[in-house]
Amino acid sequence: MNSRQGDDMKEIRRGRETGTLGKLMALVDLVALADRPMRFTDILSLSDQPRGTLHRQLSHLVEEGLLETDRDGCYLPGIRLLSLASRSWARNEFRTVAEPHLRLLQAQTGETVHLGVLRGTEVIYLDKVEGRQSVRMYSQIGNASPAYCTGVGKAALSALDDISFEARVAGLEFHAYTEHTHRSVAGLRADIEDIRRRGCAFDREEHESGICCVAAPIHSDDNEMLAGVSVTGPAYRVTSEKLQEWAPLVRAAAAAIMQDMQSRLGPRR
Amino acid sequence: MNSRQGDDMKEIRRGRETGTLGKLMALVDLVALADRPMRFTDILSLSDQPRGTLHRQLSHLVEEGLLETDRDGCYLPGIRLLSLASRSWARNEFRTVAEPHLRLLQAQTGETVHLGVLRGTEVIYLDKVEGRQSVRMYSQIGNASPAYCTGVGKAALSALDDISFEARVAGLEFHAYTEHTHRSVAGLRADIEDIRRRGCAFDREEHESGICCVAAPIHSDDNEMLAGVSVTGPAYRVTSEKLQEWAPLVRAAAAAIMQDMQSRLGPRR
DNA sequence: CTTCTTGTTCCATTATTTGGAACTCAATTT
DNA sequence: AAATTGAGTTCCAAATAATGGAACAAGAAG
Incomplete structure (x- = not known):
């Protein structure tokens, strides 16, 4: 209706999307919290993004090592996560x-x-x-x-x-x-x-x-x-x-x- | 010279920056690989980003839990990394x-x-x-x-x-x-x-x-x-x-x- | 062969990020 | 006390990257 309502909504939302990063990390969460490798389409139905967008987002995440794909094309959490975590834990x-x-x-x-x-x-x-x-x-x-x-x-x-x-x-x-x-x-x-x-x-x-x-x-x-x-x-x-x-x-x-x-x-x- | 050279360069570069995500992950790396908590200015001198930009980038990373700040304002790897890694490891x-x-x-x-x-x-x-x-x-x-x-x-x-x-x-x-x-x-x-x-x-x-x-x-x-x-x-x-x-x-x-x-x-x- | 389903690419539009500058607030120096 | 420096934060027009619809492949199912 008016802009105030919009603002309120934004402030109430807990995990307010941090622009691009927020959307990408939501995907990482989605893949990491699932208890099985996720297919492109599985993710597509859970995240409400258009296909083209989702595809590029996942590509970027894979390129950065936050996600990986197995030979069936399923998405898994990437090994880089382990690597980063190990250092943060040790110190x-x-x-x-x-x-x-x-x-x-x-x-x-x-x-x-x-x-x-x-x-x-x-x-x-x-x-x-x-x-x-x-x-x-x-x-x-x-x-x-x-x-x-x-x-x-x-x-x-x-x-x-x-x-x-x-x-x-x-x-x-x-x-x-x-x-x-x-x-x-x-x-x-x-x-x-x-x-x-x-x-x-x-x-x-x-x-x-x-x-x-x-x-x-x-x-x-x-x-x-x-x-x-x-x-x-x-x-x-x-x-x-x-x-x-x-x-x-x-x-x-x-x-x-x-x-x-x-x-x-x-x-x- | 010609476009081929450009393409070659791109392919050779290992960590080709994946737009926004690449820059942000480079920062996470920088903080995670350092062996001490990093101050804003330390990071500023190591990443060649303008102050304003770097500040917003770090804020986003903190908001997403990939980094944290201690009470002195120093940046540390975030605990969310551990959480994500644990799931990727277990499965x-x-x-x-x-x-x-x-x-x-x-x-x-x-x-x-x-x-x-x-x-x-x-x-x-x-x-x-x-x-x-x-x-x-x-x-x-x-x-x-x-x-x-x-x-x-x-x-x-x-x-x-x-x-x-x-x-x-x-x-x-x-x-x-x-x-x-x-x-x-x-x-x-x-x-x-x-x-x-x-x-x-x-x-x-x-x-x-x-x-x-x-x-x-x-x-x-x-x-x-x-x-x-x-x-x-x-x-x-x-x-x-x-x-x-x-x-x-x-x-x-x-x-x-x-x-x-x-x-x-x-x-x- | 046709029709779905799944995944990939393209590109004008749109939204986000960028970076310089201005500003705050201490701490330090003059 | 005033001025200066250093560290961090905020702002906004301009530059850049993300978006999403549509079109394109390539199998699999009917």
């Missing part, structure tokens, strides 16, 4: 500072230790330290999971004050991964309040059946960075008593990481 | 097919096993299986190293015919990582000829002092995909005799991976 300051503490915590508990950062309402796992049973290292690194049903995610959320918390979870959709998953903001809110009091979060099979964890929040003083550290294991080994027993250790690890971050960041500038 | 067909063979080879030799693919004249490591001593898993995954001084790289190159080999290494610059590193195409060429005859490549401290390896080539029948698998270890443990002893095992692993790839790709289509 990530937060991760390198936290690493020794993760190892200590792993040694103390014998179970798998995770480090994750909050990104909107998702947790992205930055590191993982496993014990002997080397099932598959790394598999979790880089993974994104919902904050509301993971220990690390809930711990990170608990560092927010009420107003920031509500702003962040507004409009969040709850997916019932298990019968214990929170189904509404109300349930999550109550849990978060407990977590604030307790200083650590429990995940009792909320994200995956048979998997429990205890996590503690890590955050910068201005809450610009929200993260968490957790100890995870199978429910038959990780009983409620174990979770209680490990809670102080996890809190201590989180505290140590926060302190190291401060002393690392302070003097630098 | 990489070649890697998943190869994985069991890498594990077997690791068990047979007790040393670290690598899987890498050739990209131009660089090897990118796709997977790594280590034994007990869990120094730092993953660290190598995604890493790019020159083909001419790594076992995997030389093995992959050996699958090329003479013409393709010369075309690929034309203009290659040799950096002397150790005293054993090849310094010229001539030396590399001779080595490659031996590798072709032998069916496997040796790296005797050519890339890193004190590190030796034996590698075998993996390639699709049309040589569109060139890769290699290797067993690596410290020189004091990995003697020449060991390398000879492991050579058949490595060749067998490579052969098995090739066969699995074929039977996987064949029926699919």
Whole structure:
């Protein structure tokens, strides 16, 4: 109708398209998040672009190595992504500072230790330290999971004050991964309040059946960075008593990481 | 002069800029390859863009999560890279097919096993299986190293015919990582000829002092995909005799991976 | 053989990027 | 205190790149 409405729309849209790059990255996401190689036509139907346009966009992405094509002409995520990520991971300051503490915590508990950062309402796992049973290292690194049903995610959320918390979870959709998953903001809110009091979060099979964890929040003083550290294991080994027993250790690890971050960041500038 | 020359130039240029995306990815590279957080002005001096332009480009990259800024305003690789890479890695067909063979080879030799693919004249490591001593898993995954001084790289190159080999290494610059590193195409060429005859490549401290390896080539029948698998270890443990002893095992692993790839790709289509 | 489906190329139109200059805001020097 | 420098940000006419419709290939299905 009028131009004001148009402007409002623009501002409301979360991922406001960053010109050309935004459209291209949306395609990369589309291909990377799909769980099978995508044909040209598959992508065409999911992205509403004209054929000619889409074709050129994909060509550019392939040329830059962000996507690849297999011999059937299907599109896959490109290897250049791995290459770029490996460097960013190896030199990530937060991760390198936290690493020794993760190892200590792993040694103390014998179970798998995770480090994750909050990104909107998702947790992205930055590191993982496993014990002997080397099932598959790394598999979790880089993974994104919902904050509301993971220990690390809930711990990170608990560092927010009420107003920031509500702003962040507004409009969040709850997916019932298990019968214990929170189904509404109300349930999550109550849990978060407990977590604030307790200083650590429990995940009792909320994200995956048979998997429990205890996590503690890590955050910068201005809450610009929200993260968490957790100890995870199978429910038959990780009983409620174990979770209680490990809670102080996890809190201590989180505290140590926060302190190291401060002393690392302070003097630098 | 004439248009032919122009066309030739275009074809010769490796990273021909893909319009907007090419320029932006060049910036991502610049930031990701630097070994310290980059200030706006640092980037300004390295990329020859006007200030205004560069500023908008970086803003877009940050908005899309490919880059991030720390509290000092320095630019770092973004966490979204990790997230995208993790998905591409987890579902990489070649890697998943190869994985069991890498594990077997690791068990047979007790040393670290690598899987890498050739990209131009660089090897990118796709997977790594280590034994007990869990120094730092993953660290190598995604890493790019020159083909001419790594076992995997030389093995992959050996699958090329003479013409393709010369075309690929034309203009290659040799950096002397150790005293054993090849310094010229001539030396590399001779080595490659031996590798072709032998069916496997040796790296005797050519890339890193004190590190030796034996590698075998993996390639699709049309040589569109060139890769290699290797067993690596410290020189004091990995003697020449060991390398000879492991050579058949490595060749067998490579052969098995090739066969699995074929039977996987064949029926699919 | 004809008709779909899938993928590729072309080019005038349209929208985005460009780059120079002007501006802000500290920190440093005079 | 005023002036100068350095670092980063914003603006807008001009240059450039992206767009999208249509036409063109090339198989596969009917």
